Amino acid sequence: MKRIIAVLLAVVMVFSLTACSGGKAETKNRSEEKTEETETPSKETKKADGASEEPIYVGVLAPLTGTMAEYGKTYEVAMTMAMEEINAAGGINGRELVLDFADSKGEQNESADLAASFAENDKYAAVLGDFSSGCAMAAAPICDEAGIVLFSPTASNVDFAPMSDYCFQIAGRTDGEGIYAAEYIVGKYVGAKNIAIFSMNTDWGVSTRDYFAEASKDAGLNVVFDEAYAEGESDFSSLITKAEASEPDCVVIIDQSSTSNLINQIRGYGWDCQIVMVGPSTSQQIIELCADNSEGVLTTASVFYSEEDPQAWAFAQEFAERAKFQPTVMAGYAYDSIYVLADAIARLGDDITRDGIRGSLAKTDDTYLTGPIKFSEVGDISRSYLICEVSEGEYVVRCGYDYAEE
């Protein structure tokens, strides 16, 4: 017995020793790995235009492990794709772009500590991430103090970007999405009078719900049921009974995690109402998990990976192949963030400074994979939305980006 323990202990010690030696040169190793990965394209570019300057390093905070690991994977795959494409096309003004991913585990204190290590290392031009608003907001004061851009592709908390001049977010303001859903989908497209709202109690869910409810009132809609539930809740039967008793024409689900569950339970209850979902966008999972139950469900989408849009379609295919799951709207945002940042750095020419990047990023005004991106004064954006419907097991666009203007 003792021998077994001794051997096991020895193995662990050796393992931790190797880990230790890796740890000291952590950032270096990481970047080396990345360089190796991107070696082929970068060599080609060197041959092509003879540029052999220092690469441009960007730190990425992502929950690569922990409960939000799947989103970290989305970040890793989508951002690496964009990075490789940029480098293959000659990099940023001939300089290679290198992303260094750091694992925040989705925890705020880790995220803050990692942001500090990026910020104090002059090598890094900017910081991307973190995935969740909470983590991004924990990192914000540190990046603000150090004067380095903190650009979160997915943080949705309306308070994030206003925290600092250096904070940017492109997930789209929740007021835009909530108001659009109320005025155009529910009011104009469905033509409902009485509506029921189910919403998830997260920063995103609450603020979307607030804007939605307010816009509903302005649009003359009558909110007959309005309940929030905690993220991760799985049994909605009592809420559904109560909602059905209030006889709404249309049910609105504001959620990013249990929408499919809720749809299945509503249909399983034998309640045949019009469902509008806000949040999951055109998630393939909804159709897979709800099958026939999802038929006729309407959704808002800022991005739609359809065959008609070759760029988006190619991205979705490539992403699915690498990640082994279908891209969500988050993947598109993560992918775009690299291009937005790369363009901002490219506009600076040779004089790349952290402050310069901030200024240049604020001037972004272009159309990317997920639509037009133009930052407001505080550093967030308002997105335009599509209306899609599930029809025969797939999403079909019912109204384009310009529906609101008609």
Next chain:
Amino acid sequence: MNTLINAVKKVYGEHKVLFLAVIVVLLLILPFLGFKKSTIRIMCRILMYCTLAGSLNMINGYSGQTCIGQAGFFCIGAYTMAILSTRFGISFWILLPLGGIMAMLVGLIVSIPTLRLKGIYLSIITMGASEVIRIVALNWESLTGGSFGIKDIPRPSAGGFLVDSPMKFYYLFLILAVIFLFISSRVIRSRAGRAWMSIREDELAAKALSVQTSYYKASNFMYGAFWAGICGAAYAPYLQYIDSTVFSLDEGFNILSMVIIGGQGTLAGPIVGSALVNFLTEILRPVGTWRFVTYALLIIIMMWLRPQGLVGASDSILAGGRIKMKSKSKKAAKESA
């Protein structure tokens, strides 16, 4: 192996004061040794968890009650600080003890139903209480900001001196840890501390010796909760932004794992645990997902080799004389058998 341990024990026993002095001086000059800001932040975290894991150790290690909801008390302290400082601008130095007192009151409430419970049932109650606190923080939007959390928590200042850099926070957490260790070392030697330990060893026997177990169990919970609250109150301005996700059950288990790895029932245990766990988290970063496997392996091996933790009771170098007696009695029991 044993001779080595004994030798170290002897040297340590002879020069205890010198050792402590060296450690204190080292800790005082540590931030000036040219570390990077991010490294100092890790030291801050280690020091904060020393107190936080220590507060849990007061409950788990000294009175033998198994609390796994320490994150709940931590949460109370942090929110007390965050809410009162952002809304009413009350000074950090008033709110620091107040955070502890609030957590202590919640500790009292939690301890009332637990007085009749033991072992796993008690653990479940503490776990439930921790989640209830977190969910209240998530849902009571008008007070806690709900899922939006509370941002711009002001940094502490004293007479124009603003505690704003990781280095200054290092000293704040260091002072807190030293105060905690000093007071706790006095408390565990006091009547209350002895009562707690007697409850840990044998509750019935303690009762028979006229120890008011329910009173001491409740006071033990309150003492542990108080320090967890203080930690929360000190940590909130350090993070400057808090929301309910910081105080999940995961955090509770994180604190518990430090106590288990470091060792229960000694003051040094949680310090070693906090240093090791936080250090490993950083060191093992490059191995990605595997670090959790290493982590788990470590806990399994610990349970196997040293169930009492690295510097936990029994034959540990740092354990006191009380434990020696225990091992002697074990030996005696063996011999008689």
